Amino acid sequence: MRYSPTLVDHFLNPRNAGLMRQADAAGEGEYAGCGDLARVFLRVQDGRVAEARFQAYGCGPTIAAASAVSELIALRPIEDLAHLKPEEVERALDGLPEDRRHAADVVADAVRAAARDWLSRRG
Amino acid sequence: MTRRVYLDHNASTPVHPEVVAEMTPFFGEVFGNPSSVHGFGRDARAGVDLARERVADFIKVPADQIVFTSGGTESDNFGVKGLALAKGRGHLITSRIEHHAVLRTVQALEAQGFAATYLPVDEHGRVDPGDVEKAIRPDTIAISVMHANSEVGTIQPIAEIGRIAREHGVPFHVDAVQTFGKVPIDVDAMGIDAMSFSAHKIYGPKGIAGLFIRKGTKMVSIQHGGEHERRRRAGTENVPGIVGFGKAVEVRARDMQEEAVRVGMLRDRLWKGIAANVPEVQLNGHPTERLPGTASICYRHVESESIVLGLDLRGIAVSAGSACTSGNVEPSYVLVAMGVPLDWAMGTVRSSLGRSTTAEDIDYVIESVTPLVKKLRAAAPAGVA
Numbered sequence: 001m002r003y004s005p006t007l008v009d010h011f012l013n014p015r016n017a018g019l020m021r022q023a024d025a026a027g028e029g030e031y032a033g034c035g036d037l038a039r040v041f042l043r044v045q046d047g048r049v050a051e052a053r054f055q056a057y058g059c060g061p062t063i064a065a066a067s068a069v070s071e072l073i074a075l076r077p078i079e080d081l082a083h084l085k086p087e088e089v090e091r092a093l094d095g096l097p098e099d100r101r102h103a104a105d106v107v108a109d110a111v112r113a114a115a116r117d118w119l120s121r122r123g
Numbered sequence: 124m125t126r127r128v129y130l131d132h133n134a135s136t137p138v139h140p141e142v143v144a145e146m147t148p149f150f151g152e153v154f155g156n157p158s159s160v161h162g163f164g165r166d167a168r169a170g171v172d173l174a175r176e177r178v179a180d181f182i183k184v185p186a187d188q189i190v191f192t193s194g195g196t197e198s199d200n201f202g203v204k205g206l207a208l209a210k211g212r213g214h215l216i217t218s219r220i221e222h223h224a225v226l227r228t229v230q231a232l233e234a235q236g237f238a239a240t241y242l243p244v245d246e247h248g249r250v251d252p253g254d255v256e257k258a259i260r261p262d263t264i265a266i267s268v269m270h271a272n273s274e275v276g277t278i279q280p281i282a283e284i285g286r287i288a289r290e291h292g293v294p295f296h297v298d299a300v301q302t303f304g305k306v307p308i309d310v311d312a313m314g315i316d317a318m319s320f321s322a323h324k325i326y327g328p329k330g331i332a333g334l335f336i337r338k339g340t341k342m343v344s345i346q347h348g349g350e351h352e353r354r355r356r357a358g359t360e361n362v363p364g365i366v367g368f369g370k371a372v373e374v375r376a377r378d379m380q381e382e383a384v385r386v387g388m389l390r391d392r393l394w395k396g397i398a399a400n401v402p403e404v405q406l407n408g409h410p411t412e413r414l415p416g417t418a419s420i421c422y423r424h425v426e427s428e429s430i431v432l433g434l435d436l437r438g439i440a441v442s443a444g445s446a447c448t449s450g451n452v453e454p455s456y457v458l459v460a461m462g463v464p465l466d467w468a469m470g471t472v473r474s475s476l477g478r479s480t481t482a483e484d485i486d487y488v489i490e491s492v493t494p495l496v497k498k499l500r501a502a503a504p505a506g507v508a
Contacts, residue, residue, distance in 0.1 A: 001436075003432075008436060011429075011432065011433070011436075012433070012436060014498070014502050017501060017502035018501060018502065035426075035469065036426075037504065039504055054502070055502060055503060055504040056502055056503065056504075057424070057425075057426060057503040057504060058426050058429070059426055059428040059429055059432070060428065060429045060432035060433070063429060063499070063502055066502075067502075
């Protein structure tokens with residue numbers, strides 16, 4: 001298997017998958033190259049992530065990355081997430097093959113967009 | 124241990140045990156060069172000659188009209204370039220859904236100054252023979268249309284295209300890599316002048332294939348050197364491969380018809396089981412004119428590679444209809460040519476069944492794919508792609 005056991009586990013048992021109604025913030029990431037898409041929804045309390053959910057369309061690593069990030073960002077300050085790097089997402093999956101790095105990019109984009117959404121709503 | 128189910132026979136097949144047994148001496152005691160005149164060479168030559176007879180008998184042509192090559196890709200290159208370069212210039216006709224071995228060969232010939240027409244296909248993936256006739260010009264020098272498409276399994280109206288080609292005096296090449304040994308082929312009735320076929324799709328070894336060249340067809344060689352293959356294809360023969368190919372063909376001649384009925388029933392069982400359990404699915408290809416063992420199924424709003432991964436983790440081997448390579452997705456050009464909408468095409472998965480496939484395998488696939496697609500759709504934003 002070319003994917004890590006962590007990635008496979010997230011793909012087979014995605015955490016926090018599905019729509020969040022009336023989220024405090026939402027963001028989307030898309031990779032034009034292959035049409036992969038991730039949406040991240042946040043419930044925010046005291047400037048930190050109280051709950052995260054995701055929707056993802058794409059290859060297995062993209063779905064796994066979205067699941068992993070929904071755990072990775074729990075309780076993190078929103079201001080930090082505005083700068084979330086794809087490398088951190090990749091580490092949470094115990095690595096990605098070179099040709100699947102876009103999975104971390106798409107999901108990190110979605111998280112940063114959601115963080116910016118919350119920061120802009122807060123004004 | 125996880126159950127293992129191989130449903131990728133259009134990609135390659137396991138070598139039949141009878142083929143392995145036939146090949147084995149040719150890796151050991153029968154090692155001579157068939158061009159050598161001594162006894163070692165003559166023993167190897169006998170193996171090659173028998174194999175050529177078996178292949179020729181199977182398609183009912185004289186043995187001297189069969190040339191062995193290194194694979195289906197070489198056969199297609201040989202067939203198309205051989206016909207084109209024999210004329211030196213002119214116009215070629217092919218279809219938009221050919222294998223890359225033909226498409227890119229025609230494109231390469233265009234770069235050398237040849238003209239080409241790429242015929243469209245209908246929603247089932249069939250070329251209209253009327254379009255072939257309309258495309259023929261005074262300078263048309265060759266037509267190349269595949270017998271069946273590997274992705275969707277649609278079988279082309281080869282006999283009608285062959286009749287048109289013959290009426291216009293245009294040589295006709297057919298890429299039969301996916302049909303040879305799976306469905307009957309009559310090169311005379313189909314008006315075929317050159318035909319590519321391969322061993323590893325029919326339980327023979329990899330690295331060996333063939334090209335039928337009808338006597339009198341003007342062809343030039345594309346590989347130069349010694350006098351092998353009646354000076355049509357230079358290079359010392361792959362003797363074990365040729366011997367294995369001959370045996371594989373003999374086994375197919377014996378088993379083909381019965382197996383086609385059996386895998387056809389299993390293919391129908393797979394499609395009916397999936398259609399009954401998974402919403403928003405579609406079977407691609409022609410409803411009746413199709414390879415017996417191929418099922419190309421679109422799962423709307425799911426990305427095909429995630430299905431392939433999910434099934435792989437259950438020990439099931441299928442192939443994705445759209446491939447994501449280095450982050451760039453290539454929607455299948457075959458499905459695009461058939462007019463399949465993107466949100467369906469992106470979720471296409473091909474299952475290709477074979478001699479070892481059982482009803483239990485098919486039921487296991489249905490049991491596996493149903494919850495997998497449900498889960499993937501639950502995580503996906505509806506209406507993307």
